[in-house]
Amino acid sequence: MSAEKKIYAVTAIFDTPDAIMSAAAKVRDSEYSKFDVHTPYPVHGMDHAMGLKPTKLPFVTLICGLTGLAIAFSLQTGIMFGDYRLNIGGKPFFSLPAFIPIMFECTVLVLAHLTVFFMLTMFNKLPINNCPLHDTDYSRAIMCDKFGVAIEARDENFNEEKVKSFLSRIGGRDIVTIYEKEGE
Numbered sequence: 664m665s666a667e668k669k670i671y672a673v674t675a676i677f678d679t680p681d682a683i684m685s686a687a688a689k690v691r692d693s694e695y696s697k698f699d700v701h702t703p704y705p706v707h708g709m710d711h712a713m714g715l716k717p718t719k720l721p722f723v724t725l726i727c728g729l730t731g732l733a734i735a736f737s738l739q740t741g742i743m744f745g746d747y748r749l750n751i752g753g754k755p756f757f758s759l760p761a762f763i764p765i766m767f768e769c770t771v772l773v774l775a776h777l778t779v780f781f782m783l784t785m786f787n788k789l790p791i792n793n794c795p796l797h798d799t800d801y802s803r804a805i806m807c808d809k810f811g812v813a814i815e816a817r818d819e820n821f822n823e824e825k826v827k828s829f830l831s832r833i834g835g836r837d838i839v840t841i842y843e844k845e846g847e
Contacts, residue, residue, distance in 0.1 A: 668842040670816040671795040673826045675835025676809050680706050682834055683810035687712040689833045690812055695826070697818035701796075701805040720786060724778045731773025735766040795841050804837070813841070 677683045680702070687700045691714040700713055739762045743749075748756060783789045796802050796813065805811045812835065814826050823840060830838050 670821075670823060671841045671843045672813040672815045673823060673830065673838065673840050674796070674801045674811055674813045675830035675833075675839075676801065676804055676811050676837040677835060678809060680810065683812070684708060684712045686812050686833050686835065690814065693829065694820040695814050695818050695829075697815040697821075699813050699815070701811045701813065703805060703808060703810070706810075718786065720778070720782060723781050724774060727777035727781070728770050728774035730777070731770040732766055734773065735769030736762065738769075739765060793844060795844050799839075799841060801837075801839060801841065 675686075677686055683700060683702060683706065687709060690698050691712065698713075700709060702709070740757065743756050750756075801811055801813075812830065814821065814830070816823075827838050827840075
């Protein structure tokens with residue numbers, strides 16, 4: 664039966680945050696590059712242990728904020744100079760202090776909405792409803808109080824027996840092969 668199914672990953676469970684940090688560093692330094700670490704809560708230093716590059720999300724956030732600022736400034740100056748000129752008490756048409764609250768609010772509004780949109784769609788690639796790890800004993804364990812490593816079969820150095828042996832050597836337990844779901 665397992666020969667017919669396509670392997671998705673081999674997973675291992677670890678009991679403590681220190682054990683998963685050590686395991687992540689050992690997998691990072693090994694021949695495997697397509698792996699993921701799963702924890703029930705954020706573990707400080709995991710990015711470094713996994714060898715992840717810094718995220719580009721702050722740059723996207725900056726661009727989104729500047730876009731919101733430009734929209735607010737353009738909208739207010741366009742209306743004030745062209746569409747709806749009002750001379751109130753001899754004040755100038757371009758009054759930057761009066762524009763600042765609206766520019767701030769538009770900046771935050773556009774920044775927040777676009778950052779969340781880009782984070783979910785481009786960085787996290789959500790929604791992912793068909794991950795083979797869902798609804799497995801591995802998933803149930805890492806959602807409660809355990810920590811896990813999954814080495815994916817799409818890794819060029821993947822060999823099921825070698826991966827199981829490697830995960831056992833670095834202290835993993837409950838080592839299981841996860842198969843692709845049918846129809847994928």
